[in-house]
Amino acid sequence: MAEPTNSEIAAALDELGDLHELDGAIVHRIVAYRNAAKAVREAPVSVTGMARQGRATELAGIGATIQEKVLALADEGAIPAAVRLRAKFPAGLLEITRLPGLGPKRARRLYEELSIDSLAALQTAAAAQRIRALKGFGPRAEESLLAAANAAIAARCVAADGQDGRDGGPGRMVLGRALAIGEQLVAALLAHPASERVQLAGSARRMTDSVKDLDVIATAHEPLALARAAAELDLVESAQTPGEAGVRLRTHTGLRVDMRIVAPDQFGNLMQHFTGSKEHNVALREASVRKGLHVSEYGVKDDATGETYRCAREEEVYALLGLDYIEPELRENRGELTAAAAHALPSLVSTSDLRGDLHCHTTTSDGTASIQEMAIAAREAGYEYLAITDHSASFGFGDEVSSDELRAQIDRIHALSGTDAVAGMRLLAGSEVNILPDGSLDYADEILAELDWVVASVHSSFQMPAEAMTARITAAIANPLVDVIGHLSGRKIERRPPYALHFPAIVEAAVAHGTMLEINASPDRRDLNELHARAAAAAGVGIVINCDAHRTGGFEVARYGVATARRAWLGPDAILNTRPWVQLRARRPRHR
DNA sequence: GCCGTTTTCGGCCCGACTGTTTTCAGTCG
Numbered sequence: 001m002a003e004p005t006n007s008e009i010a011a012a013l014d015e016l017g018d019l020h021e022l023d024g025a026i027v028h029r030i031v032a033y034r035n036a037a038k039a040v041r042e043a044p045v046s047v048t049g050m051a052r053q054g055r056a057t058e059l060a061g062i063g064a065t066i067q068e069k070v071l072a073l074a075d076e077g078a079i080p081a082a083v084r085l086r087a088k089f090p091a092g093l094l095e096i097t098r099l100p101g102l103g104p105k106r107a108r109r110l111y112e113e114l115s116i117d118s119l120a121a122l123q124t125a126a127a128a129q130r131i132r133a134l135k136g137f138g139p140r141a142e143e144s145l146l147a148a149a150n151a152a153i154a155a156r157c158v159a160a161d162g163q164d165g166r167d168g169g170p171g172r173m174v175l176g177r178a179l180a181i182g183e184q185l186v187a188a189l190l191a192h193p194a195s196e197r198v199q200l201a202g203s204a205r206r207m208t209d210s211v212k213d214l215d216v217i218a219t220a221h222e223p224l225a226l227a228r229a230a231a232e233l234d235l236v237e238s239a240q241t242p243g244e245a246g247v248r249l250r251t252h253t254g255l256r257v258d259m260r261i262v263a264p265d266q267f268g269n270l271m272q273h274f275t276g277s278k279e280h281n282v283a284l285r286e287a288s289v290r291k292g293l294h295v296s297e298y299g300v301k302d303d304a305t306g307e308t309y310r311c312a313r314e315e316e317v318y319a320l321l322g323l324d325y326i327e328p329e330l331r332e333n334r335g336e337l338t339a340a341a342a343h344a345l346p347s348l349v350s351t352s353d354l355r356g357d358l359h360c361h362t363t364t365s366d367g368t369a370s371i372q373e374m375a376i377a378a379r380e381a382g383y384e385y386l387a388i389t390d391h392s393a394s395f396g397f398g399d400e401v402s403s404d405e406l407r408a409q410i411d412r413i414h415a416l417s418g419t420d421a422v423a424g425m426r427l428l429a430g431s432e433v434n435i436l437p438d439g440s441l442d443y444a445d446e447i448l449a450e451l452d453w454v455v456a457s458v459h460s461s462f463q464m465p466a467e468a469m470t471a472r473i474t475a476a477i478a479n480p481l482v483d484v485i486g487h488l489s490g491r492k493i494e495r496r497p498p499y500a501l502h503f504p505a506i507v508e509a510a511v512a513h514g515t516m517l518e519i520n521a522s523p524d525r526r527d528l529n530e531l532h533a534r535a536a537a538a539a540g541v542g543i544v545i546n547c548d549a550h551r552t553g554g555f556e557v558a559r560y561g562v563a564t565a566r567r568a569w570l571g572p573d574a575i576l577n578t579r580p581w582v583q584l585r586a587r588r589p590r591h592r
Numbered sequence: 593g594c595c596g597t598t599t600t601c602g603g604c605c606c607g608a609c610t611g612t613t614t615t616c617a618g619t620c621g
Contacts, residue, residue, distance in 0.1 A: 025593090028604050032593035063594050101610085103619050136618090140611060273606090278621070285605040290598080296606050 003048040004073050006040050012073055012082065013037040013066065018094055019085035021104040035061040038279070040070075042334065044535030045504060048074045092118035099148040101141075109134065122149045172210040173255055174493050176523030176560065179204060181251055182214045184235060189259075192229045194222035197267060201274035206328045207563035209493045209526055213256040215274045218246075223261040230259055266298060268311035272318075273297035279333035280326075287337060288321050295321070329566040348566040349545075351558050353578040356385035359432065359455050359486060359518065359546035360554065364409055365390035365401055368551045371413060375422035377552035385581045387428035387453040388413050394434050394442040403447050406431060410450060426581055428452035432486060437461045437468075439475025441482070448481040452585075455518065455546075457486035458499070466500035473501070474509040480589045484544055485510070487520040487527040495524070503532055507539045514589040516542040516576060519568075521561025533568035542576045542587060 004012070017033030039061040040047045050056040051070040057063055069079045089111075096119065097107040110116040113134060114125050125131055126146035132139045182200050189198040195218055199205075202215030220226040227242035230249060236257075240248040246260040262270045273281065273296070285295045292303035299308040300320045311317045315325045323340040327348055330336040339345045360374055361367035367374070371388055378386040390401050390409065401409065410429040417427035430453035434442045441448070441456060448454055456476045464472065476482050488506065489498030510517055517536050520527045525548070528536065537543050545561035547554055565575060572578040576587060585591075 020593095029593050031604080036593080061594070065593060101619070105618060136612070138612060144611095276621090282605055289605070290596090294606080298607090 010037040010041040090117040194225040216259040219264045265310045268313040280331035283333045353572040358387040360549040375425040379423045381555035385426040387430040389430035389432040392433045435476045439472045455486045456482045462499045470502040477509040477515045484516040510541045523560040526564045530567035537574045544577045
């Protein structure tokens with residue numbers, strides 16, 4: 001049997017947490033399993049491998065007990081405790097527990113007292129009004145449980161039809177779309193005379209891949225007037241009753257917005273609280289309690305003085321706790337608190353550090369603009385150099401570029417490079433070459449050798465097993481004419497999962513051959529993801545951030561690639577296209 | 593079940609909301 005992957009171990013630990021929750025274990029034990037699952041899911045190396053060396057306990061949240069359970073999963077195919085608990089509770093019970101408003105305690109009582117062990121059984125019991133007779137339940141609870149059960153069953157039918165239920169869960173919006181709405185909202189509110197400060201908080205501020213909703217924090221000299229104005233904005237579909245403390249909105253795109261208005265001297269506290277993440281805040285508060293400080297959205301209470309300190313600025317919150325300011329992108333409880341206490345936080349890359357872009361398309365393949373137009377757009381976006389990397393000979397969408405066409409394209413690019421026609425922009429003749437299923441590329445080495453820049457990407461046969469896909473990509477990495485692998489995992493956020501791949505083997509090959517890995521900045525991709533980018537850079541792989549622009553406006557997405565790099569803890573040194581082209585050129589694998 | 597500037601036991605974030613209850617447990621973010 002193959003060794004369990006990190007995501008398989010994480011799923012097993014999450015399940016064990018769920019089962020212990022049903023079994024009535026104390027909440028801290030359940031939280032411990034959830035924390036361990038997160039640690040495993042985010043670990044950059046094989047946790048099974050670590051456990052075999054007795055080193056899984058080096059991961060925060062994993063102790064000797066869970067390490068043993070990982071080994072049991074690897075050696076026996078199951079965790080004994082999970083097998084025992086699965087036999088104790090019907091499978092449908094977990095589904096009931098996940099209904100909104102119903103936790104493990106009340107779900108278990110429904111099971112024990114009314115034998116409710118499935119959504120269908122819950123529907124029947126609620127319809128027959130048997131639930132309201134239970135102590136602690138009433139007609140209102142019965143009503144809302146019936147509605148929740150109906151909704152869950154309807155959602156299940158929709159998912160079965162393939163209309164919804166994609167990975168990432170229902171109702172999440174890709175950050176690019178959400179930020180477009182959120183930034184418009186913030187600008188409109190800032191323009192209103194009643195407002196003072198207005199800022200996005202929440203996961204949008206942390207620049208996560210996708211968001212569930214938007215959090216907006218404001219101060220105002222007339223709070224009620226601002227809340228009312230928010231409810232009246234064109235992009236708002238419906239609003240709850242505006243109040244002094246804010247208003248809840250729903251936009252026409254279905255995105256929920258929670259707008260809070262706060263006193264100026266608590267703006268920092270509220271921003272800190274609502275920026276999250278939950279994991280960051282929990283860890284921050286636990287560490288603070290040990291110093292006698294209690295952090296909430298209202299202030300920092302000091303046990304020693306009994307006083308609650310309010311902070312107008314977020315920086316003050318962190319300073320009170322003895323921490324350096326932590327950039328929002330780092331607030332995921334991935335080591336940032338320890339680093340902030342030790343004054344060892346990384347200095348993160350920013351959009352203005354990028355000097356060039358190394359992946360874009362023109363009308364020669366599937367782009368909408370000419371070489372010249374793309375060059376000028378890139379210059380206006382602040383770049384010094386741009387690689388033109390149209391698709392290759394077997395793209396498959398009718399935009400194939402034959403070897404002869406590519407030669408002509410190389411001449412065109414070199415003729416334009418550095419001229420006034422492209423505002424002095426340095427243009428690099430490149431290609432985005434397909435990695436075919438057997439690992440070969442769809443241009444001959446002779447022509448690849450003529451190119452200034454070669455991106456190699458997978459665009460077909462996504463369903464290969466992990467071993468074959470890994471061999472396919474490592475074969476491309478081993479070709480010294482390949483400079484960088486484009487959008488390594490092939491994922492489309494909220495639409496298509498990554499294909500199966502052994503990431504550590506990719507990193508190993510990239511280190512061995514000096515091949516770079518791309519963070520594709522398209523907000524739908526952000527591929528490498530932040531965890532892979534962090535692990536790859538730590539192993540010494542050169543990272544480049546590319547826009548994959550298909551039109552002149554396509555360079556605006558650089559911020560999403562930079563955000564992924566920042567969430568990966570990367571500074572300008574780790575990102576090779578922050579360097580001048582002459583330095584980057586010397587770093588190409590063919591020069592090793 | 594994890595963990596340690598209260599260190600191998602005894603803790604383990606904070607507050608709001610809901611529905612049910614006369615003071616709170618459960619759930620959620």
